[in-house]
Amino acid sequence: MADESNATNDNIMKFQDLLRELFQFDCADLDFGIYRIMNHKRDAIERFITEQLPASVAAELDSGPLAQQAQAATKLAEAAQSIRSVAPNAIGDDGVLAEQFHDSDAGQQYLQAQARVAGSSRSRGAAETAIYNHLYTFFSRYYDEGDFISKRRYSRNQRYAIPYNGEEVYLHWANSDQYYVKTEEHFRNYDWTAPNGVSIRFRLQIVDVEQNNVKGDKRFFLPLVDEAEWDAEVAILTVPFEYRPLSSFEKTRYGSQAQDRIIANAVETLPSLLGHAPNALAALISEHRRGANGESVSNLQHHLVRYTRRNNSDFFIHKDLAGFLNRELDFYLKNEVLSLDEVANAGENMADGWFQQLRLIKAVGGKVIDFLAQIEDFQKMLWEKRKFVTETQYCITLGNIDAAFYPEVLTNDMQWEEWQELFSIDGNDRSVAFLQTNPTLVLDTKHYSADFAERLLASFAYLDGMTDGVLIHSENWQALGLTAEKYANSVQCVYLDPPYNSKTSEILYKNDYRHSSWLSLIDNRITISSHYTTATGSHIVAIDENEQIFLGQLLAYRFPGNNNVCVSIIHNKKGIQGDHLSYNHDFAYFSIPKALKSTHGRPIMEDDWEYIQLRKWGRESERFTAKNCFFPIFVQDGELVGFGDVC
Numbered sequence: 001m002a003d004e005s006n007a008t009n010d011n012i013m014k015f016q017d018l019l020r021e022l023f024q025f026d027c028a029d030l031d032f033g034i035y036r037i038m039n040h041k042r043d044a045i046e047r048f049i050t051e052q053l054p055a056s057v058a059a060e061l062d063s064g065p066l067a068q069q070a071q072a073a074t075k076l077a078e079a080a081q082s083i084r085s086v087a088p089n090a091i092g093d094d095g096v097l098a099e100q101f102h103d104s105d106a107g108q109q110y111l112q113a114q115a116r117v118a119g120s121s122r123s124r125g126a127a128e129t130a131i132y133n134h135l136y137t138f139f140s141r142y143y144d145e146g147d148f149i150s151k152r153r154y155s156r157n158q159r160y161a162i163p164y165n166g167e168e169v170y171l172h173w174a175n176s177d178q179y180y181v182k183t184e185e186h187f188r189n190y191d192w193t194a195p196n197g198v199s200i201r202f203r204l205q206i207v208d209v210e211q212n213n214v215k216g217d218k219r220f221f222l223p224l225v226d227e228a229e230w231d232a233e234v235a236i237l238t239v240p241f242e243y244r245p246l247s248s249f250e251k252t253r254y255g256s257q258a259q260d261r262i263i264a265n266a267v268e269t270l271p272s273l274l275g276h277a278p279n280a281l282a283a284l285i286s287e288h289r290r291g292a293n294g295e296s297v298s299n300l301q302h303h304l305v306r307y308t309r310r311n312n313s314d315f316f317i318h319k320d321l322a323g324f325l326n327r328e329l330d331f332y333l334k335n336e337v338l339s340l341d342e343v344a345n346a347g348e349n350m351a352d353g354w355f356q357q358l359r360l361i362k363a364v365g366g367k368v369i370d371f372l373a374q375i376e377d378f379q380k381m382l383w384e385k386r387k388f389v390t391e392t393q394y395c396i397t398l399g400n401i402d403a404a405f406y407p408e409v410l411t412n413d414m415q416w417e418e419w420q421e422l423f424s425i426d427g428n429d430r431s432v433a434f435l436q437t438n439p440t441l442v443l444d445t446k447h448y449s450a451d452f453a454e455r456l457l458a459s460f461a462y463l464d465g466m467t468d469g470v471l472i473h474s475e476n477w478q479a480l481g482l483t484a485e486k487y488a489n490s491v492q493c494v495y496l497d498p499p500y501n502s503k504t505s506e507i508l509y510k511n512d513y514r515h516s517s518w519l520s521l522i523d524n525r526i527t528i529s530s531h532y533t534t535a536t537g538s539h540i541v542a543i544d545e546n547e548q549i550f551l552g553q554l555l556a557y558r559f560p561g562n563n564n565v566c567v568s569i570i571h572n573k574k575g576i577q578g579d580h581l582s583y584n585h586d587f588a589y590f591s592i593p594k595a596l597k598s599t600h601g602r603p604i605m606e607d608d609w610e611y612i613q614l615r616k617w618g619r620e621s622e623r624f625t626a627k628n629c630f631f632p633i634f635v636q637d638g639e640l641v642g643f644g645d646v647c
Helices: 004-022 033-061 064-086 105-116 124-142 250-256 258-272 280-284 299-312 322-335 341-345 346-383 402-408 413-423 432-436 450-458 476-483 514-529 548-558 609-616 617-623
Strands: 180-181 188-191 199-207 218-225 227-231 236-245 287-290 296-298 315-318 395-397 442-444 491-496 531-544 561-570 586-592 635-638 639-643
Touching: 004 124, 004 346, 033 124, 033 609, 064 105, 064 432, 124 322, 124 346, 180 346, 180 514, 188 299, 188 432, 199 299, 199 402, 218 258, 218 299, 236 280, 250 258, 258 280, 258 299, 287 299, 299 395, 315 346, 322 346, 322 432, 395 586, 442 491, 476 514, 476 617, 514 531, 514 548, 531 548, 548 586
Parallel strands: 199 236, 491 531
Antiparallel strands: 180 315, 188 199, 218 236, 227 236, 287 296, 395 442, 531 586, 561 586, 635 639
16 A cells, blocks of 8 residues: 555656646746746645645545445455455455355455456555546646647557548648747846855847848857856856857857757856855756756756747747647547446446546646646737837838928938938938939938927828838737738738748747748738738748748648649759759749639740840749740739749
């Protein structure tokens, strides 16, 4: 019985540790965003894990059919002990009582208890262990490094199943029911406190980020351990950081997986510099947790990893976590807890106990799901909430501006400096005549006072009608959501140039679902952008070979009424894969409503398409266009009116 009790306690603790991971208890030191909300609920969650959960399971096991079956198992064990005390060999290893003992009082008690047990009952401890094991198995199966991924098992012996509802064709990917949230560089300072009271502060000194979507070398967080400062009076250790590309020497030194190696170097070096500060040293090297392989993870290593990943790992938000987990829990209970073979072998007397166990697992699992869903729904609310417009500026050509504003334009140095930089104008000729003879010069209101901008905008009778272009600097999903109502059903063409997910432009997926993460990223944005297009509006998406097949499947799935055509775009350039065999082409998918007429491969005449000009683009283009192998798109009066077939 002692071994059984120890096994039960081990399984309870294992499940409780999993719950603390699910609720991100190791983030208790963080005080921003969702972690701040978590901290408010942490006490309630801890009470549920340590007090309410074990109490509710124990109360259920002490009542109903499970209690009766456990009591029957206890009585069977007592009867067996009574018989063996008189005749040690009266009961075989298979539990069968020798026939000569059947008529004795002890034998009758044993046989009656054996009939009630029906050969399959478990003790209370075994039943409790089974319940915690099932709860642990279920939640650990679906949880994957901060996200919940669909991993529905079809049966114990077969692979995963997908939530298929009888469609003729159904496209599914692991993250299809989640928002893919791209991280931007937050660069918040990061503070944490060690158990001995020492505070550690990570502070960024240099931040070198990509500008204007111009991609350059990958950036890394580099702790400047030699410049760490220890203030013994207030027990604060400050570690400065840089965020920048690596130098040539650093690239050679750290090689592949550079960020992990940078962290490993800091974990080794920083403590060696703090021999004069024993409290700070203890704070860094104390064990924070055990890794997956049982290795010790220090406080310093844990927080360095968390800090760097927080700024550089994309994540998911489930669109309906409660519905998803409740459906999956029902499926799990029916397929893996309720074993028809075991129920049949146990007999009818055991059925009530099985169903009580099902209800108990569902009740406990439901409470955990409720807690998780509250947190996830809050994140979803923040993500879907329309964001504030922090700044609005207008670019207006001088030909549309009343001459009454010219004197203020003439004296604005920042505007003239911008014109000189962008258009190479003569900055010495600051005259009204110059402004009048250059009506296409663009005035940018960011260079002027709020009063000037308000007066200028008020001078237009119909500002929206005159505005013929909108440029939004934002996370793209948020920008689409903000403007969806205003531009609904009014856009003729949506062009997307997503990350290709190649080695040089790989998205920052945080689990092993590289293609699934990419599909969620694109699907989230295609779905919302589809509300912008008119009945004849089209989507054009650029892509390369890494995701070309999956993109085609997604477009066919989301736009089943369209002609979804993939066009190969040939480049006369050296491929990124090397000097020899390499890709030298990209693709463009055209998702075009069938209302637009196809030319069905009719000959392309020079009057319709100046294909001779295409030959000037490069030798590959010349070779293919000479054979008429290109995809003509016909535009009339600024609108797409037809397309051709590949010849």
